Amino acid sequence: MNAHQTNHIADTSLTGGLVDLIARKPVSQADLDAAALFTLDAIANVLAGRNSVPGEILLRWWRARHNSNIALDPSQLAFLMGGLCHILETDDLHRESVVHPGCVVIPAAWALARERGISGRLVLESILQGFEATTRVGMAVGAAHYRIWHNTATCGPYGSAMAAAALLGLSREETVHALGNAGSQSSGLWQFLETGAMTKHLHAGRAAEAGLKAAELAAFGFTGPARILEGEKGFFRAACPDANPDAVLGAPDAPWQLTRTSIKPWPSCRHTHPTIDAAEELRVKLGERGEDAIRSISIGTYQAALDVCDRKAANSDYEAKFSLQHSVAAALLYPKVDFDAFGDAARARCANLALRVSVQAAEPYRSAYPRAWGGSVELTLTDGTVLSATRTNAKGDPEAPLSRADMIDKALMLFAHGKVREPERLVDGILGLASDGALPDLSLF
Known part of the structure; x- marks a missing residue:
């Protein structure tokens, strides 16, 4: 040529x-x-x-x-x-x-x-x-x-x-x-x-x-x-x-x-961030009732998040950063999701609550991805109360900078x-x- x-x-x-x-x-x-x-x-x-x-x-x-x-x-x-x-x-x-x-x-x-x-x-x-x-x-x-x-x-x-x-x-x-x-x-x-x-x-x-x-x-x-x-x-x-x-x-x-x-804003896979943000809102709503008041947790997200971050048991800091279940549990149990929230002590504390988390691809997050990375978290309490929070975009996105x-x-x-x-x-x-x-x-x- x-x-x-x-x-x-x-x-x-x-x-x-x-x-x-x-x-x-x-x-x-x-x-x-x-x-x-x-x-x-x-x-x-x-x-x-x-x-x-x-x-x-x-x-x-x-x-x-x-x-x-x-x-x-x-x-x-x-x-x-x-x-x-x-x-x-x-x-x-x-x-x-x-x-x-x-x-x-x-x-x-x-x-x-x-x-x-x-x-x-x-x-x-x-x-x-x-x-x-x-x-x-x-x-x-x-x-x-x-x-x-x-x-x-x-x-x-x-x-x-x-x-x-x-x-x-x-x-x-x-x-x-x-x-x-x-x-x-x-x-x-x-x-x-x-x-x-x-x-x-x-x-x-x-x-x-x-x-x-x-x-x-x-x-x-x-x-x-x-x-x-x-x-x-x-x-x-x-x-x-x-x-x-x-x-x-x-x-x-x-x-x-x-x-x-x-x-x-948080030291974990970006796919976990919409639900961390939603879970932090629910932590405030939960107030003094604490972990024992939670019967089950349901996460709605998009398929790519499940492909990478559907992990009930996290055996290392790194696995915890790629776990929707651990990340939401940490956001509910800790006042701040920082590096310590994925360490040995945090994984031990969050393990039981993470087992109560179910995850699924759900609308509108499934169809909106990748234009928008959203998610929802729903808590069902032992007394039958349901608390929920949704995010259309993750904190730190151009729409929520x-x-x-x-x-x-x-x-x-x-x-x-x-x-x-x-x-x-x-x-x-x-x-x-x-x-x-x-x-x-x-x-x-």
């Missing part, structure tokens, strides 16, 4: 169209401010993730392979940061794509900008572009993909490649090559849920690393498949039986998808969990990126 044919394919491919769509989107100061808050959330998750068993393993692995006399490879640093960011289950989530963009895009952008001394505004613009790429691909993969494949892992490389391409100043053609090679590395299966293995963190780190490396190679002329999405042997054909390719380029004038991304103060408070909570010194300095430094400030030093290791 000659260069003219290659360029024509790039011009007419979905990937080429995605690069063009992103290039045409205007960036306002409000967009930059939003990107800075999402960056704060992701970096807080990175630093808090160090205080965990998987985080300690990742850091031991890193220290065994690196010393202070060797310059950091940005793709390897992106891998480490991505893995750490996704450990505590408090990172962001884009509902319609079921992708966690921040744990992939922001580590890649941060690692590359750190190496090259790139200023804050350009970093935030690259993050906006990376979120756009990964979520638009994610919105196109279809529901069947998510039953086997982890969307953050499979769609994430497109986002990290897009962010890196922006920071590297790649041409349109080079960016298409970068996305093509990033997409060819799409992988990540849900099998780890069977045993609660640590694989999910590897997914985020690998997606961040894969896209960044693909962009770096494209800068040297390394080519990739333009039709990686729609080709006969491409991503959609291989792994997306009900793909909707039109979603990649749909609604080109919509707001940046970063502003349509949700922030998690956290405030700027809420976001800062959450970051400070995560920094405290990660034993970060001078957390206010980091908050000011990261939010200052929107005013073109320099990247603050993370003291990651």
Whole structure:
């Protein structure tokens, strides 16, 4: 195939169209401010993730392979940061794509900008572009993909490649090559849920690393498949039986998808959050009557939540974070659903109540997903009283957003969990990126 044919394919491919769509989107100061808050959330998750068993393993692995006399490879640093960011289950989530963009895009952008001394505004613009790429691909993969494949892992490389391409100043053609090679590395299966293995963190780190490396190679002329999405042997054909390719380029004038991304207030799988929110309301209604007054609990949700989080018995912190039953029990029994609510003591306390929980896919939540992630909780008490609460959207969704103060408070909570010194300095430094400030030093290791 000659260069003219290659360029024509790039011009007419979905990937080429995605690069063009992103290039045409205007960036306002409000967009930059939003990107800075999402960056704060992701970096807080990175630093808090160090205080965990998987985080300690990742850091031991890193220290065994690196010393202070060797310059950091940005793709390897992106891998480490991505893995750490996704450990505590408090990172962001884009509902319609079921992708966690921040744990992939922001580590890649941060690692590359750190190496090259790139200023804050350009970093935030690259993050906006990376979120756009990964979520638009994610919105196109279809529901069947998510039953086997982890969307953050499979769609994430497109986002990290897009962010890196922006920071590297790649041409349109080079960016298409970068996305093509990033997409060819799409992988990540849900099998780890069977045993609660640590694989999910590897997914985020690998997606961040894969896209960044693909962009770096494209800068040297390394080519990739333009039709990686729609080709006969491409991503959609291989792994997306009900793909909707039109979603990649749909609604080109919509707001940046970063502003349509949700922030998690609780450290558990996002699918548990609508019912945690509803259960917290019921805890107040229950008042002094306590656990013994509850005969049974019924949860209404959507099918994807059942596929991932239907787990009556939780034998580890991680399994508890992926258990609708435990999460609702914890929200009913504890005044605050924080990291401790998923620990050994909390699992022991919640185990009996969790056994009284039944879960089912129910309307209107089943049909509304993935446009809206809602749920309901109904308590039947021993005296026959029924208490119920419903949520159309989860707290932290664009329709029920956290405030700027809420976001800062959450970051400070995560920094405290990660034993970060001078957390206010980091908050000011990261939010200052929107005013073109320099990247603050993370003291990651």
